[in-house]
Amino acid sequence: MAHVKFHLGYFTKFGATAWPGDGKEFGSEWADGTYHIELAKMLERAKFDFVLFEDTLIVGDRYGGSMELDLKNATLAPKNDPIPLLPLMAHGTSHIGLIATASTTFYPPYLLARLFSTVDSLTRGRAGWNMVTSSEQNAAANFGLEKLLSPAERYDVAEEYVELTNQLWDSWEEGALVANTETGVYVDHTKVHKIDFVGEHFRSRGPLNSLRSPQGRPVMCQAGASERGRDFSAKNAEVVLGLMTGGVAGMKAYREDIRRRAEGFGRNPDDVKVMFLTPVTILPEGGKKPEMTEAQKQAAFEHNIVMASSSLDVDFSLYDLDSPVPQDITAGGHTSALEHMKKAGREHGTTLRQMFSAGKGSSGMDISGTAEEVADKLMEMMDEIGGDGFLLEGVGFNHQLPDLVDGLVPALQRAGAVRTDYEGTTFREVLREF
Numbered sequence: 055m056a057h058v059k060f061h062l063g064y065f066t067k068f069g070a071t072a073w074p075g076d077g078k079e080f081g082s083e084w085a086d087g088t089y090h091i092e093l094a095k096m097l098e099r100a101k102f103d104f105v106l107f108e109d110t111l112i113v114g115d116r117y118g119g120s121m122e123l124d125l126k127n128a129t130l131a132p133k134n135d136p137i138p139l140l141p142l143m144a145h146g147t148s149h150i151g152l153i154a155t156a157s158t159t160f161y162p163p164y165l166l167a168r169l170f171s172t173v174d175s176l177t178r179g180r181a182g183w184n185m186v187t188s189s190e191q192n193a194a195a196n197f198g199l200e201k202l203l204s205p206a207e208r209y210d211v212a213e214e215y216v217e218l219t220n221q222l223w224d225s226w227e228e229g230a231l232v233a234n235t236e237t238g239v240y241v242d243h244t245k246v247h248k249i250d251f252v253g254e255h256f257r258s259r260g261p262l263n264s265l266r267s268p269q270g271r272p273v274m275c276q277a278g279a280s281e282r283g284r285d286f287s288a289k290n291a292e293v294v295l296g297l298m299t300g301g302v303a304g305m306k307a308y309r310e311d312i313r314r315r316a317e318g319f320g321r322n323p324d325d326v327k328v329m330f331l332t333p334v335t336i337l338p339e340g341g342k343k344p345e346m347t348e349a350q351k352q353a354a355f356e357h358n359i360v361m362a363s364s365s366l367d368v369d370f371s372l373y374d375l376d377s378p379v380p381q382d383i384t385a386g387g388h389t390s391a392l393e394h395m396k397k398a399g400r401e402h403g404t405t406l407r408q409m410f411s412a413g414k415g416s417s418g419m420d421i422s423g424t425a426e427e428v429a430d431k432l433m434e435m436m437d438e439i440g441g442d443g444f445l446l447e448g449v450g451f452n453h454q455l456p457d458l459v460d461g462l463v464p465a466l467q468r469a470g471a472v473r474t475d476y477e478g479t480t481f482r483e484v485l486r487e488f
């Protein structure tokens with residue numbers, strides 16, 4: 055039986071992804087972009103749809119009120135702004151989509167619209183924007199705000215924000231640029247419009263002053279887990295990022311829910327690609343997972359607990375790590391992720407230490423094996439889910455890239471489950487190939 059064909063994305067950050075690695079990218083070498091330019095080339099060789107850069111705006115100290123563990127393990131910081139990196143990566147590639155994260159809480163909408171329009175031109179139509187509302191109180195403090203709005207209020211702002219940026223991107227009609235030397239007209243002023251946007255949170259006169267970009271607007275991407283988040287994604291996003299929570303049945307239900315909601319907003323659900331963040335581990339032929347050293351286990355545990363403290367806005371140092379996940383924790387951040395953790399505590403007696411230990415994603419699914427075995431697992435999952443794709447994440451960050459590109463992807467290609475070449479030119483065209 056033919057397999058469901060699916061898309062591939064790669065999840066990373068503009069930080070020290072190779073730390074602690076094999077000694078080659080230990081220092082600040084990542085910061086000049088060289089490392090990620092090579093990464094984009096490799097992913098394009100394997101015909102990935104896109105690479106996505108997550109981003110946050112803090113040095114993490116939510117865990118125990120100290121920056122020590124964050125900085126020691128290069129978990130949340132240092133992290134550079136991924137937006138200027140996209141054109142650099144575009145320069146060495148021709149088709150792969152390039153998504154950077156930017157927050158609707160902190161970027162003024164006019165600046166963001168202009169920036170992504172510029173980047174879409176610089177990448178010749180391959181820019182994507184991962185829309186996030188941000189969940190770290192420290193980030194609010196970095197911008198002089200007393201505190202973040204509630205999650206629901208942040209989505210209210212984000213809804214209006216996207217309405218505004220869309221209007222700004224459309225303030226230049228297609229064909230506004232005429233560059234006619236005979237008539238002496240560079241831009242046809244009748245095709246450039248003020249928007250006079252007046253909302254509850256934002257006002258903008260418009261038009262944008264940048265040239266309409268190849269895609270008109272970046273490919274819109276979002277990860278909505280809550281009710282509000284799912285609606286926001288279904289209404290606005292073209293790439294929706296999901297988690298593996300609830301196993302394959304949960305993934306299938308999530309995709310169906312997003313597609314149903316998209317249809318409710320009058321969209322073609324096939325224009326929305328649901329991509330699941332999927333950590334994979336590729337092992338050598340006949341090999342088994344190398345035993346982690348105690349130091350590696352400890353570093354992974356510290357990394358996970360620092361990440362969770364920050365994104366859930368919970369100081370996990372205040373809780374007993376060896377009792378089942380306490381039911382009285384409340385999160386300022388990703389509430390649905392916390393609910394899944396509590397459920398594991400309630401139903402399986404899972405402790406916080408087990409939760410944050412190496413190799414245990416919140417889904418509890420372990421996708422490891424030889425390239426062929428991992429390919430089989432992914433295809434089996436996707437046949438059940440029904441379509442769209444995986445946002446791959448090499449466990450241990452980018453060390454596994456050669457195994458993914460030269461092992462996993464060719465196995466998937468041989469089975470006809472992923473593309474063997476690009477047909478479209480812009481990122482949006484590539485996404486809509488199937």
Ligand SMILES: Cc1cc2nc3c(=O)[nH]c(=O)nc-3n(C[C@H](O)[C@H](O)[C@H](O)COP(=O)(O)O)c2cc1C
Nearest residue numbers: 108109155186188277278279280283295331388389
């Ligand atoms: C794959 C994935 C990537 C994400 N990347 C970021 C990010 O870079 N920055 C950020 O602040 N939030 C990020 N988030 C969090 C989401 O924006 C969102 O807040 C989260 O999925 C919870 O959904 P909710 O806000 O609807 O509860 C990410 C989530 C997922 C699943």
